[in-house]
Amino acid sequence: MAKLDSRIPPGPLAEKWRRHKAEIKLVNPANKRKYEVIVVGAGLAGSSAAATLGELGYKVRCFVFHDSPRRAHSIAAQGGINAAKNYQNDGDSVYRLFYDTVKGGDYRSREANVHRLAEVSVNIIDQCAAQGVPFAREYGGLLANRSFGGAQVSRTFYARGQTGQQLLLGAYSALSRTVGQGLVQLHTQEEMCDLVVIGGQAKGIITRNLVTGKISRWAADAVILATGGYGNVFNLSTYARGSNATAIWRAYKRGACFANPCYTQIHPTCIPVSGDYQSKLTLMSESLRNDGRIWVPKRKEDCKKDPATIAEEDRDYYLERIYPSFGNLAPRDISSRAAKRVCDEGRGVGESGLGVYLDFSDAIKRLGEDTVRERYGNLFDIYHEITNENAYRTPMRIYPAVHYTMGGLWVDYNLMSNLPGLFVLGEANFSDHGANRLGASALMQGLADGYFVIPYTIGDYLASQKPGSRPSTDAPEFKQAEDSVTSIISRLLGAKGTHPVSHFHKRLGHIMWHYCGMARTREGLETALKEIPKLREEFWATVKVPGSADTLNQSLEVAGRVADFLELGELMCRDALTREESCGCHFREEYQHPDGECKRDDANFAHVAAWEYQGAGAEPLRNVEPLVYEAIKMSVRNYK
């Protein structure tokens, strides 16, 4: 059984990080260059970590499967980044950001980690501004803020609708500088396929070059995974097509515990699926719900009618009806589930029947079209570009979509997994968002981990490793890992089946969406746990992967990732089944308050479930890390 020591430092909450920094071990400057650190991934967390560790003097190699670090999916974040700067003088503080984040996560995150996140949030904004990130400004030249869900203060910094891109370009510029100076070796189009564990410690990785197919061994003193989330298990999501779980999944199979895999956030306002061919769901900013009214027809038979011909009394403004005090601004998870419910009743709109109307006609009457255009013009344009519909004339159609995973590899306070030497940053770890992430907190966490946490905490581990003790890539563990990678590849290419990979990915997505999506039940999850292993068997028997292993072969890349999703999906369902409560985004229909809110069971489930791999075909072990709240009193999450 894995030893899960969270290593939360002693002392009062607000003092922990300061004291910890003062007490953890340091590596002296002359020794730093003797340590080699591998960073996998170059999104916000990976780029910022690689650049900062390179600056500190460590020998850093950064691996990305993209053709450039600037393409990582952090780039697509729209809204903003939170920081407790209190530039608005509206009562914000580190404590409030900490409190909002813990409450938003429905009391399933680790208090000490979240407090540290709130503390370093202020440094992130300083760092990014100094790098030249073009944040929105007020007329006096100082930084502007906007408000975001789950907070009563204005603490979100932003750069038009592309905050993610601008922050990533900042981190990428820092990384590029260190690459140019020779401090970091950048390996693009090089995908991590396995983790090498020697004597119980992470000491290297195996990669495949996506252009040449060459398999390589890389030894290091420590390995950092910053490879993002795993929402593409659902096939359709707001993730980039390339986003995958392979690095963290293969680390899990080497002994790293996977924490809370079932915590998946489903965003209420996305453009609905329009056909079977679809590859991608696009998010529409939640801010639209400030002025739009959400409805579906009262009668099923009206669903295919032109919405303009449906009389007012035949419309069901269901959020306003069910949640009169919050109406269209009900929290994300509540709104998502309500949309699913009306569509399940057969009252959904659009070709697929999986959509609800978001109607601006009242807002246009009240405010005029120009004001609506001023507020939401760019979003109406995106909607038009994708659907070819004019939302000033006819209501938008929206539906919820998967867009973030709060679960990930288990890490301690130092962001080190239960495998010493393996560190996990950003969305790939589990620690900060509990069972639900608040808007504008993902960018904050990625950069906090990379710029301000790992540079301190990695030293504590490396100081315990003798300089120069890094194993040789001739070690048998490297050969074994390489053999395992090549055997997966030849198995995939060897299966001369009858279906393309996409066929299995779509089917897995359907299973996950129906049984492990917005609303889950024991019965449904048990069904999924029967169907996924069957689908996996079918995959290996009938998948068809064309081409060869020694050239650019995109089918092979996708096949390997989907093979991993077919295993991870099962673990997600198992986690959802064993968590017999509802919390945040994990909604079990059996456990709800009469008003449809999540009914937590703090007596039995105020803990992290960290799953430990027990070998192919064996049930994984469910380890538990209790969540102890010292500063915050757990209560029913209430936004009314």
Added chain:
Amino acid sequence: MAAGVSKNNISVTLRVWRQAGPGKPGGFVDYPAKNVNSNMSILELLDVVNDELTLKGDEPIAFAHDCREGICGTCSLMIDGKPHGPNQGVASCQTYMRSFEDGAVIVIEPFRAAPFPIVKDLVSDRSAFDRIQQAGGFITVRTGAAPDANSIPVPKADAELAMDAAACIGCGACVAACKNRSAVLFVAAKVSHLGLMPQGQPERDSRVLAMVNTADELGFGSCTNQGECSAACPKMISHDFIVRLNRDYLAASFRSAFCAHAAGGHAE
């Protein structure tokens, strides 16, 4: 074809550049696509064609893509001779089949330029852009050394203009559109973004010299002011930034020639 039911289905022929690898001979191959839902993106049509090729035992068409929402800059199709296709201000992934007539023959090629060698089929290697960035596309600030963010006020107009330039997604359409294969719009966007901010002033000269010179060394061509780059840019980066770049480059060249100290901090 596994397309959804729609009144607006069309049939087209994709005439696609196939090339097995770098330096290998290439050529066009026609792929008829029937009953295509016009709400499909052109990348989604390639997905469907590729699944059909896979089942037939042929090798699928390699093409670069990732976010499919026009922000990562990975997709890079030359469609009917235009980078990212017929519509302005969008990337290839945002090009929908309703932009094409029923019966159309659609010619799809990779972005072509000597500094962007073709990797396979529709995929070209754009790492030259990373090398330009590594030469000087940054403001040197050590992590942890930054002053309070509000101690560096930036006039709103400058911040907005910097943001206009910073919108560049690094896709390379500007290079593919240019008859000289110049990367000048890309460099101009990066140099302007940082050069418009007070934070970017200390390295302003060294940055512009290093980035322009590196682009030249990598084999990108010169600018002859035809404006094809801005027209093809999915983020509609203005041609005016090239004027700004030229001014910066001239001033920096002058200063570096006549006042050695002014160009200090040149990238190592």
